[in-house]
Amino acid sequence: MFTSLLLLLSLSLGTETWARDTPTPRRETPKPREDDFFHFVTRPDIRAPRWDVTRMHYGQALAPGYWFTPTYTYVDKKDSGMHVSASPNIYDDDGELVWSGGEVFHGNNVKDFKVSNIDGVDRLTAVYTLNNAYAILDDGYEVIQVVTPPRIGSVNLHDFALADNDTKALVLTQDRGLVPQEELANVGCDGEQFVHWPGFEERDTDTWALTFQWNARGHIRADETLVEADCARAAWDTWDALQANSVDKFPDGEYLLSLRHSDALYKISGIDGSILWRFGGNYSDFEFDNHFPGQNDARVCEQNETHTILSIMDATVRPGEPDKSNDPPRGMTILLNTASSPMTAQELSTFDHSNHIHGRGNMQPLDGGNTLLSWWDRSVIAEHSATGQLLLNASWAAQLQHSYRAYKYPWTGWPRTPPDAYAWAAEHQQRTEVYVSWNGATEVAQWQVYEVKDSKMYPIGTHKRQGFETLMTYQGIIKEVVVFALDAEGVVLGRSARTETDVQLNPKHPTIALAPPISEALVQQQERDPLHSSNVWLFWGAVSGTILVVFGVRAARRYRWGRPRKSGRKLDSLLKISEEA
Incomplete structure (x- = not known):
């Protein structure tokens, strides 16, 4: 297959570029509105x-599966007055919520949330930034x-591959x-300056034992950076000259x-850690027209x-710098010829976006060629x-x-918690409304409602599932219900x-108290969570050497790679130190 692909490429007349529309100027980010977020009676x-969500070509099939989108930054709840939490979320192709993980991750930021096949089983993996940990x-x-x-x-929290x-x-x-x-x-500075030297580790997914490690110090020079150095930076402040992101x-x-701060990719020897070639940046080993x-x-x-x-x-611009290229951001596939002299690189395809958006991102080949x-x-x-047509474009309504x-x-979720139901009735209208949801359940096709009378259940209706909450x-007034989830x-x-049933006299809608602001909930959680509390002390320990000495041994015992943990629903129960540690 690969040989055939190369033969076709050799016969091609040039690089094919898809969907390169004229960029539109960036617009100011509006303030968030309550309607920018889902609201559920049951949750x-x-x-x-x-x-x-906008679908451009309904005649062509989207790849099967769900969107896995972690919240990286979030609305300032204090200024906006909104009860909004950061969380990893799963959505379908219509943008309908399937699962929200705010409860598991305590409303904190999560990165690189995706499906990973570990030991032959599909798992969810995520980088949990608050605790500098990787959750499975x-x-x-x-x-x-x-x-x-x-x-x-x-740890660098950009990637878990x-x-x-x-x-x-x-x-x-x-x-x-x-x-x-x-x-x-060489970057115009003198004196002393500290830098983050990027690296990586490889570990066995069965035992989590270290199998390979590498660091850029001694292999890549700090002056390969293309980010302007701040020579007035305090000596203790660390310069992120290179920054690894994958x-x-x-x-x-x-x-x-x-x-990304050197605009370059590096091939690194798995034997001695030497740099085998550089692609991109000021010291590239490849001839490339882009x-x-x-x-x-x-x-x-x-x-x-x-x-x-x-x-x-291709972000088309480095973070924190003005956009000078006016090029649209894009995904790229590139063919490297490492046998030629000099080595060459050729674009095979680009996937551009018509809006002039920038920032960190990713490109994922999907099953079926999309x-x-x-x-x-x-x-x-x-x-x-596969031919480059833009089939679907989606963006969060809350642009902050x-x-x-x-x-x-593709993903199949089987939550261990039961479905959430709420029944409400307006007495003067003689009408009962039943709301039901099941966070994370992907196989529910319909809901069957039973009325409970004298400890016996009587079926009163079966309804097609309508999104996250139905x-x-x-x-009439139904005093008590049970709702069953059915598959197709x-x-x-x-x-x-x-x-x-919550029977009320006259209100037009169910009266449900909002959840407490996430900041308050997080404070309460941190008070219960020893690891969260220890992070606070460890932070101050970086300022005070005495506190660091006192807590250093305890912290070292807590941060071990791959310690088997007792299964549980929330992270706090897995992040506590075990009695045997």
Whole structure:
């Protein structure tokens, strides 16, 4: 297949570029509105962002699967007065919510939320930024393992990738160290300056034992950066000169590292850690007629003895810098010829976005040939066909919220919690409304409602599922109900608890108290969660050497890679120190 692809490429007349529309100027971000977020009677604690979805070509099929979108930043709840939490979320192609994980992650930011096949089983994986940890969840949305770094401050939270047929996990790391004086002088500075030296580790997904580690110090120079140095920076302040944002592995056992502050990709030897080649930036080993400033999510697609195909997300501008190119952001596939002299690179395809959006993002090839792209800016998702047509474009209505990478995967969720039901009746109208939802259940096709009388159940109706929450209306006052979840074949998947109807005299709508602001809920959670509390102390320990000494041993015992944890629904129960530690 790969040889045939190369033959076709050799006969092609040039690079094919798709959907390159004229960019539109960036508009000011409006303030968020309550309507920008979902509101549910049965789950008032969930405030997941709504999507604005546009389908361009209904005649062409979208790839099967759901969107996996973690919240990267979130609305200032204090200023907006809204009860909005950050969370990883799952949506369908219509932008309808399927699962919200705010309860599991305590309303904190999560990155790189996706489906990962570990030990032959599909799991959910996420980077939990508050605790600098990698969480693994099962199909019941329970956290079954927490993988933590060996020492605080060493982890780079951009990426969690699998390699070698999903038997190895690749995670980014960073070390703080001084910039050599020669390299510092080359960027116009003198004195002492600390820098984050990027690196990565490879670990076995069965034992989480270390199988390979690498750091840029001694291999990549700090003056390869294309980000302007701040020479007035305090000596103790750390310069992010290179910044890694993805790591992948070649079939030949070498590694691919993306450093967005040098606009370059690096092939790294899996034997001695040496740099085998650079692609992009000021020291590229390839002849290439284009560039990809501030790139993200570099992945190895295919490789043979002479050629390699890579995919990258071209942000078209480095973070914090003005856009000078006026190029639209794009996903790219690139063919590298590593057998020629000099080595060459050629664009195979580009997937551009018509709106002038920028920021971190990713590019994901999908089953059947489609491609999904996402951007941090406006949380845009775009799905393209194999021929490059833009099939779907979606963005969060709340443009102050962003998502660091979005993915699409087939997924089947079997939540271990029961469905949530609420029944309400207006006495003067003699009408009962029953609301039901089941956070994360993907197989529910219909709901069957039973009236409870004298401890016996009587069926009163079956209704098609209508999105995350379904409303069913009945004449008369039904004092108590139970709701059953059925699949498409009528098989019972679960049932709600017995729910007494909230009978009210005159209101037009159910009166449901809003969930407390997430800031208050988080404070309460942190008071109960020893690890969250310890993070606060460890922060102050960075300022006070005495406190660091006192807590250092305890912290070291807490942050171990891959300690088996007791299964539980929330992260706090898995992040506590075990009695045996």
